[in-house]
Amino acid sequence: MTNRTLEAFHAGLADGWADPSRLHTESRRARQLLDASREAIAEALGARPEHTHLTQSPHAALERVIAGVFTARRGRDRIVASAVERDATLHAAHHVSGGRVTTVAVDARGHVDLDALAAEVEVPDVALAAVQHANHEIGTVQRLARVAEITAAARVPLLVDATASIGHGPSPAHWDALVANPADWGGPAGLGVVALRPQTRWLPAWPEGDDWAPGGVLVPAVLAAAVALQERRELLDATSLRLHGLVARVREAASAWPGVDVVGDPDERLPHVVTFSCLYVDGEALLTRLDREGIAVGSGSACTTSTLEPSRVLAAVGALSHGNVRMGLHPGVTDADIDRLVALMPRVIAELRAEAGAPEVA
Template identity: 50%
Template structure:
């Protein structure tokens, strides 16, 4: 019998947490009505929505009226960037961002530029760490309306100096948006930000729920047509059962985050060490110290990324790559390009709450042979 499949792509989407499944099923019975109405079923739905908001806000350490639920993390990121810029258009039209932001943020920046604004990208080093001097200079320049910084890289795991970057923004009187999609539910959320976004399916909640937190006193104006839902920050009726499931699972994973980090960090260390030692011509990328506990990325020279992903999939391993030239992008990862690191044969492995040592060891045992076979097929031998 073939070995069972191994899911190692939590950075894209975490498996649905059991608490999320239970809460989702329970909320289907009472969460179908419109919470904005006044009849009995609607009032029950409103109670569920208020409870979900209160629980999520408490977990994040924010006020309930600062938190809005959006249809996705992407929608939350778009609203954070475009709304933050719109709220401060009298100050200026400059957006400062790192060069390794998530595509959702970069697409919002492109829209801003297309509308006549300006976007300034701040570089990172080969570990994916923000250039603090360049950041400080950029946010202090005239006309900066908003700065945005990813809390931790979704591709290489490097954790950014959010609190220090936030202090530099505060000194320049510039609000900071933090994309915390890889932080929330895994590590403590840093301070120093004005706007925060996250996505439920990254921590094991259902897909289709994003979080948008706008601190009191932050100038923010909705980029969408007027809508009274979610304090005017997210148009349309929320998918209440999924919101309830997201809130319940966030509380569960946050309570277990320290234990999970302690369990997964040694497994990631094992991958980093053995891949570098057992696969010739490989580069492990991302900060070796300031990094997420569950994610590791490496690149294999002389191997096509897409071919490597397919080969791993045939052996039962679900992983991601930042280098495969997919039909949608036809170019390597902008994150790896910005870091100036090898992008050939890139593999991102991200573990989850049920990943076992045996699964990691099986992956490490099979990887060298898979890479060697692909190199042999390409006519590259003797490494």
């Protein structure tokens, strides 16, 4: 979190500590802070404040919006989702529909197959379609204008998971329901956001009526999230352009390293995410080695997961799953950091291959 976001959080603790649902002065002050923060977040999402709901996590946001929209579509009991949606989306979809979930394949760059999507949503048993804005693992940004055309023609509500993209680029314009994650734009963790179009129907599929966050959300966290988003938006064009360029440098360098598979769309992508996989390299060893060099990265390799299953996203695009490195560049990453990474990686890859007794890579 930046200083400004932290200051907002502290100010929220001082002025917004009371329960906003009560009527005394302190509570009314907390309510005002909450409403103003929600309004600011809604404005950034291109949504109406009265149709913007806060939840206690992005997972809760996905679960509630999927359950709420599904329940309002009586008689339709299937959910269509792209093959690269988050686990949280697919798990909620399976839970709500009793396992009636159809996934739509993506191409090698991660774009959803639009013809297959159209064929699926035309079937009149579809309650809801879920297509993310951008993928958090490989960075590919979906062609949502065309996706929304297809779902609108079939009169199927479109849920867009924008948890990986809000605060890193323009907010998506095409959705019936939207989910965002304040922690991803530099706000505090423990919050989620659901935005709905006024015409998007939903029913409370939970006991608390129209309350999307039973027990309430932490008002100082919502205030900090609103300030963090505002701060991101002020710097958005400059920061995203710079990070987009740094990622392009990593992608270009990595595609020249022998036996390295650079994943995702080179142009239609998040500005700050880059993923590549290194043939014959153990993902866990690679992460440990980079961590020792002070470079914190993620991985979709099976050996880095508890289930020993490779990333579903890497499998969906047909990318090599072992030796996978996933980097999300934060706004503080410099040209010099990237110079160092680009100089370091080929040596690290060669050393790990030699240790594993792997053959030469041409």
